[in-house]
Structures are given as C-alpha cells and as structure tokens.
Amino acid sequence: AQSVTQPDIHITVSEGASLELRCNYSYGATPYLFWYVQSPGQGLQLLLKYFSGDTLVQGIKGFEAEFKRSQSSFNLRKPSVHWSDAAEYFCAADQTGANNLFFGTGTRLTVIP
Amino acid sequence: NAGVTQTPKFRVLKTGQSMTLLCAQDMNHEYMYWYRQDPGMGLRLIHYSVGEGTTAKGEVPDGYNVSRLKKQNFLLGLESAAPSQTSVYFCASSRHQGTYEQYFGPGTRLTVT
Numbered sequence: 001a002q003s004v005t006q007p008d009i010h011i012t013v014s015e016g017a018s019l020e021l022r023c024n025y026s027y028g029a030t031p032y033l034f035w036y037v038q039s040p041g042q043g044l045q046l047l048l049k050y051f052s053g054d055t056l057v058q059g060i061k062g063f064e065a066e067f068k069r070s071q072s073s074f075n076l077r078k079p080s081v082h083w084s085d086a087a088e089y090f091c092a093a094d095q096t097g098a099n100n101l102f103f104g105t106g107t108r109l110t111v112i113p
Numbered sequence: 114n115a116g117v118t119q120t121p122k123f124r125v126l127k128t129g130q131s132m133t134l135l136c137a138q139d140m141n142h143e144y145m146y147w148y149r150q151d152p153g154m155g156l157r158l159i160h161y162s163v164g165e166g167t168t169a170k171g172e173v174p175d176g177y178n179v180s181r182l183k184k185q186n187f188l189l190g191l192e193s194a195a196p197s198q199t200s201v202y203f204c205a206s207s208r209h210q211g212t213y214e215q216y217f218g219p220g221t222r223l224t225v226t
Contacts, residue, residue: 042219043203043217044203044217046215049214100161100171101215103155106155
C-alpha cells in the first residue's frame with residue numbers, strides 16, 4: 001500500500017543548530033515528493049518539491065531536501081534553524097498521474113533559544 | 114489576490130445537524146480538494162474536483178458530499194454530523210495534478226458534540 005512515513009513526531013533543536021527531518025515513502029514507482037510547513041493556526045505552505053533530476057532540491061526559507069532512491073527517503077534539512085521555523089512539517093507524495101496527495105503524520109519542530 | 118478562502122473559520126454542531134463549508138479560490142485553478150486533519154494522522158483527502166461540475170472520492174469520503182457548480186467554489190456538506198467528524202478541514206486548489214503546487218486555505222475548525 002502507498003504510504004508516507006515521518007518517524008519523528010516531535011523534534012526540539014536549539015536556535016542556530018542544524019536540522020534534519022526524516023521522510024520515507026512506500027510506492028511502486030518514485031512518486032512526486034513534497035515538503036509542506038504549517039504554522040500554528042495556519043494552512044499549509046509548500047517548502048519544496050521533487051519530480052526528477054537533481055536529487056538535492058532547494059526550497060524557500062533556506063530549506064533543502066535530498067531524494068535517495070535506494071533508501072526511499074526524502075529528508076528535509078536546514079543548516080541553521082531560526083526561532084521562526086517552529087512549526088509542523090509534513091512530507092507528502094503524489095503518485096505520478098494520480099490526484100491523491102498522501103501526507104505523512106507530520107513532525108512538530110520546537111526551537112529553543 | 115486572496116488565494117484560497119474558507120467559510121466559516123469555526124463551527125460547533127450538534128450530532129445530526131447539517132452544514133456546508135465553503136471554499137473559494139481566485140487563482141482560476143482547475144483542481145480543488147477537501148482534506149481533514151486529525152491529531153497524529155496528518156491530512157487525509159475527502160473529495161476532490163478536477164474541474165467545474167466534476168467531483169470524485171478521496172481516501173475518506175463517507176459522511177460527506179461535495180459540489181463544484183462554479184469553477185471558483187468547492188462546497189463540502191455534512192448531512193448528518195457525527196462526533197467522528199470533529200476535525201480541522203482544509204481546502205486546497207491547484208492548476209493541475211501531480212507536479213503543481215496545492216495552495217491551502219486557513220482551515221475550518223469543526224466540533225460536533
């Protein structure tokens with residue numbers, strides 16, 4: 001069955017530290033992959049997306065993600081976290097040609113001074 | 114541009130009552146979606162539409178109906194609300210499927226008592 005897994009429910013990092021949020025997918029073929037961010041009380045905003053080509057993709061707000069086919073992973077990274085990055089982060093996958101965007105369960109990021 | 118707007122922002126219903134959630138987008142997008150977000154479960158697709166006059170079922174369609182009479186509007190109806198439908202509902206729209214970003218509204222928090 002198709003699925004997107006985010007193994008970390010909650011992560012706490014210090015401001016200025018690096019960040020990596022994990023995402024694994026289970027699909028027959030490589031799907032389109034996305035990372036969205038949700039600030040408290042807000043809708044979701046797209047951070048970045050991967051369709052094909054270069055496996056390292058750059059997004060907004062200084063985020064990047066690396067697609068690793070061998071590990072079925074699409075991990076989100078940021079070299080230096082800011083207090084404003086505190087939010088919930090969702091990985092999502094869209095099987096090519098389908099209309100159903102599957103979301104992971106999300107990772108809540110807390111940033112401490 | 115307002116983007117994607119949702120009405121109402123909050124609502125409390127009693128079991129068995131009915132209501133309609135309105136989603137409007139001003140980006141001339143073909144595709145529109147309704148999701149529900151529950152703690153620990155991420156977002157799940159309820160119904161979607163690939164164009165005016167069309168609707169299709171998503172992952173969790175039971176207990177909901179939708180209509181897309183105008184391209185810019187997508188209505189989600191609950192005919193007989195149940196406590197299990199307590200959730201936060203998000204509407205989204207996109208130019209097309211797959212590679213195109215979905216733009217999300219701010220959400221409607223619904224409580225069914």
